[in-house]
Amino acid sequence: MEEACKIFDEAKKKQSRLSPVTCHTLIRGFCKLEQYNAAVNLLREMKDYGVHSNHDEYNKLIKSLCLKALDWETEEKLREEMKENDLILNGRTTALINAVKELQEEGTTQEVTAAA
DSSP: OHHHHHHHHHHHHHOSSOOHHHHHHHHHHHHHTTOHHHHHHHHHHGGGGTOOOOHHHHHHHHHHIIIIIOOHHHHHHHHHHHHHTTOOOOHHHHHHHHHHHHHHHHHHHHHHHHHO
8 A cells, every 4th residue: 555655646736636446546555554634634635636536435435434434523524525526325324323323222232331
């Protein structure tokens, strides 16, 4: 991944417009490595380089944030960005968000009950 980032940084210096496929691939890579801040930063940088993000990037990142990081604040911000960009969260991701939140709430309820 480090090598891919170096190549990407060189490409950013040389070109004013980058490939959507390159950005999408890097976002997926960052998510697999659980480097969510890097993925979010790249998603936000894409516009600066003339690359329009689509629902795929947002869905992948939101899924990763829900399953691995449980970072609801960032997830909410990304959903707001999607609305601003007229992008729609797919049904699977929406169902995943609801299920993870429900499980998290059940776990919290069970912890409180066990502590009492």
